[in-house]
Amino acid sequence: MNAPVNASPITTAPLLEATGLVRRFGGVTAVGGIDLSVFEGELVSVIGPNGAGKTTAFNLISGLDKPDAGAIRFAGANIAGRSPEGIAAAGIARTFQHGRVFANLSIADNVLIGAHGRLRAVRPDWPIIGPLAELALALVRPASVRAEEATLRDEVSEILSLFGDRLLPRIDQPAHSLSYANRRRVEIARALAARPRLLLLDEPTAGMNPTETAEMLEIIASLKARGQTILLIEHKLDMVMRLSDRVIVLDDGRKIAEGKPQAVRTDPAVIEAYLGHGNIGAAAPAGNAATAAPTLPVTA
Amino acid sequence: MTSWFDHTINGLIIGNIYGLLAVGLALIFGVSRLINFAHGSVYVVGAYVGWVAVSVLHTPFPVTLALVVILAALLGIAIERFGIRPLAGAPRIAPLLATIGLSFVLDQTVQILFSPDPRSVPMQLPNWRLEIGGGSIGMLDLLIGGIGITAAGALFAFLKLTKWGWAVRATALDRDAARVVGVDVDQVNRIVFAIAAALGGVGGVLVGMYYNVITPTMGFEATLKGIVAEVVGGVGNVPGAIVGSLLLGIIESYGVALLGTSYRNLFAFLLLIAILVLRPNGLFASRHQLPPEPMTGTFIAPSKPIGLPVPLLAALAAFAIALPLLIDNGYLIQTLTNAWLYALLGLSLTLVAGTSGQVSLGHAALLAIGGYTSALLAADYGFPVWLTIIAGGLMAAGLGTLLVSPAFRLRGHYVSIATLGIGEIVALVILNWESVTHGPIGVAGIPPLEFFGRPLYDTNAIYWVAFAIMLALALLQVRLLSSHLGRTMRAVRDDDVAARSFGISLNRYKGLAFAFGGFVAGISGAFTAHMYSFINHETFNTHISVLALTIAILGGMGNVGGAILGAVALIGLPEVFRIAAEYRILLYGIALLLLVRFRPQGLLGTV
Amino acid sequence: MISRRTLLQSGTAALLANSVGRSIAAEPTGEPIYLGVSGPLTGPNAQYGAQWKQGFDLALDQINGSGGIKGRPLRYIFEDTQSDPKQTVAVAQKFVADKRIVAELGDFASPASMAASPIYQRAGLVQFGFTNSHPAFTKPGDFIWSNSVSQADEQPLNATYVVNKLGFKRIAVLYLNTDWGRTSKDHFAAKAKELGAEVVASEGYQPDEKDFRSTLVRVRDAKPDGLFLVSYYADGALIVRQARQTGVTVPIAASSSIYSPKFIELGAEASEGVFTNARFFPEDPRPEVQSFVTTFQAKYGKEPDAFNAYAYDTVVLFGQVLREAPNLDRTTIRDTLARVKDVPSVVYGKATFDPQTRRVLGAQSAQLVVRNGRFTLWDGVKTN
């Protein structure tokens, strides 16, 4: 069930390869020299206690934050220090740990924003006058622009149908009216609309009850089955065990273990880290209602 | 020159004075994340309380000060309790508007009670002077400096050493978290407003004595300079506010020394912009800092816009078109013409501030750019008016976008402060760039509006053209909002970080919002210039920027229909209150406060 | 000390005057004739509107007390505009549509007044600007008139006073950087140069400026032997106070616009020795001045200032125009303005319009100096 469907061609270069990543905040070293790689088609999980530096690593990869040291190569190009827009254009999309939907936009618009980088007809690639052309095209809306928009809207429905009838019936409702779990789903839908080469998911099941978690697991598994490359941060270890090709364990900004799920699970360093910090992920209190605010003992 | 020493001393003296206001503004901003536009009004009230004490009650100086401290503090508490606190759950822009409304009410009350005449506040200190450099400084200079520095020191100690100070700092860091750990946030706010107001009031009376003149309208300018000083020192940073004030004073003084008096404010506002762009957290912030306002969707709270049915809108438009035929009332038609022109300004700002989240406080500058471009091209170069009006729109779009582009990297209130400064800079450049703009003399004899080559004088005809332009641009804006640009701009507003992660370049879309909005505002300014036949650098002043924001907020941020409704309401209200003569601006302020209080998301709701 | 008491008195007097003004006993009966006034009663220029009202009310008392106009009382309708152009244009529409109004007075500042001019001109209602010295004010057409002293007239008088009489040779000019201040400064500087003096510094400042120390140091560095201010009384007072604090010790003269008892109140001891060339002077023996000053003092308990005088003069002028006009058509009013001759005027002595420019020529002035806290006639002593 969780066997890799299309085994990665390990011989070629990884899609994402970060080496020696460092990010310090004042005295705190959030990320202290991490190496990390993801191959095309792979699902790699990053686990570790709170404050281990997982989200910070995501921020560095997605360009929201700049590393103090280290290199990040994506699809052969160095992307360390590039702007988030540039990195998105290169093919990385992400979700956020606490959910950052556009509160006043409808579900459909939220997801369409995900496809922003794929707009071609309305965003001609011309230098200098490109923005003005975009404005003119948006106002005039020739057939090509309308067709593109219609296609994308169809695609939005398609993506939303991944989540059954969780989102589709609410497609025109503003995101702020959604339950927490639904907002997380919208985020994933938005990221998928970007058709990313690499999808970064930051605790996609935080705040979800067991049923919802199980649903999410199926969805991620199906994405993986389609060949989507995924880098996943997740606390729920059984989910990690079932989905991952490889697991990377961070503690205190350092990588303390890496390998197949089973191997990592029994690694003494990992157990030590988890025991030392209290067992956070696996024993997370379950059963909170879907509408509840994030009540897991997880802080940024 | 030998006078640099004197210029430095002079800079310190005026900086001293800015400091009294900046400290209070910094304190309030630090805790409430609020630019308190009513702070200057507290300063005015303090000055008049002082005047009553000195001139009517004949109190000795310490008693005068004590009276001012007590009454101003009470006023601060009242402002917090009745003006700000009820808006805790409202959109974050609402308290800003509330402080603007409060400042109207307070200034007008003072004006009604004490008449608009300037008054002298006799100095109650011995007129002892210290020769220094080529000039001299007085006891009051030292006292003002002493009070400023002592206040900052005492505040610093209060913040660092006391339990309440800890609570204030906790609240400043994270209001919700502070509440969770048991801080009485309301009490903290009350304390902060009381302290800030007391300082502001003392500032008013000391400055009144210093210059020997107080007027009910002196608050606005004082607030502006206080804000600049505060930003220079680092918003919310109390000791920084003092240093920022002194620095501002010195820079202004050197500006005057180098280029002349009319460049003084230009230096002040260029300093502001430079600081905002280069060191947005103020001069004293450490390098590696989080973005100034880490919260997302800063200003716009979710609300359900009221959808008006299309037939109703069409009927309203038809009625507006038929109106001049139905009644013969040039005054009403002119007032509505003004309303349509301000609706254009409202449309522009609601796009920029409401849809894209860039709350501009310098929007009058776009009117000025459009107005001057069209007026000069038509009056000095003889181009046909219809062409120059379009040129005005384009110039406002292009130049306006270029000028605000340094502010694109800023967020939240910083955008407002930066645009405020940019607006002032535009007005000052118009004043000083005489060879092109005619400087203070303005542009007279601007050719009248024309319609296919025929001059337009008739009130009704002007009305119809204004309405047609407004309607056309409003529909265009509706079309823009329904395109991918609409959702992209709203995404930028709701969460710029998430937007960037999906490939949305903030500069590009903020730029487009300003370009479209600039065009709309520029057309309005150009049309206005030809209707007025005369403009100068004061025609489109800061008060108009504030009015524009009021229109956008009142109508509902981002809401096209709301901008039009807001313009009709805000241009109409002062006319409706005309019977109240001297009381009308007071009523206007009260109406504004009530609206913010009971409908903070605007009449038609935020889109 | 004096200032405190006068202030309080003036406050109470103004209150009294308000209630008295409404119950004038010996008013003529009949349908009133109305003048429309567009001016600031609120906003940053509100004080000027309040001063206008005092001048208007005084003149109306006199006109209506002596039988009114053809047996009808003269009144005014004052619409507050805050001197804001978007309000002056609306008020203009209101006035042109109001058939009772025979002429319009105001507005205060040029941007506000001139924005409304096309409306008045087009509708054929006289717009009469009495504080509008903008050189282009009367240009929009034959219905736009002004008795505001042309700066081309006034400033040469000032220049002659300070150069020839007071003996300034190196003059530093501080001027309010508005259309008025700028025009005034240019005329002043031109004449001063013609008379052989040198303008060694000229500094324009913003109306809301309060701090002049840096400006004054800059001025001091130019080593002038006299300072000339193109200011209103409030800013003028600020400048003279700060001049002494920054070690500027040269004599100071100012244009007539500072003429107000308030100048002395606000400037306090620093106003001592300031020279000015006022358009009217309470001690001027001319009967029109004396009657104005004494009645003003009786009504308001304070000395009138320049703005009181302009407002008073204007309504007195319209009293005469309306009396002389064969009928009260708006066009007739315009034509009568062109015809009236030698109307007694506080400011001009005798006012007559030039029908071409629609302005009054030949401002008079009294050469004054502040001595012992009062404006007094200059004693003829040179400073340099």
Ligand SMILES: Nc1ncnc2c1ncn2[C@@H]1O[C@H](COP(=O)(O)OP(=O)(O)O)[C@@H](O)[C@H]1O
């Ligand atoms: N913007 C920031 N400023 C200061 N410290 C931060 C910031 N972001 C993260 N940190 C710190 O870096 C460390 C790692 O945080 P994070 O990456 O969020 O951990 P995780 O996602 O693994 O729980 C924590 O100690 C956190 O407090």
Ligand SMILES: [Mg+2]
């Ligand atoms: Mg995290």
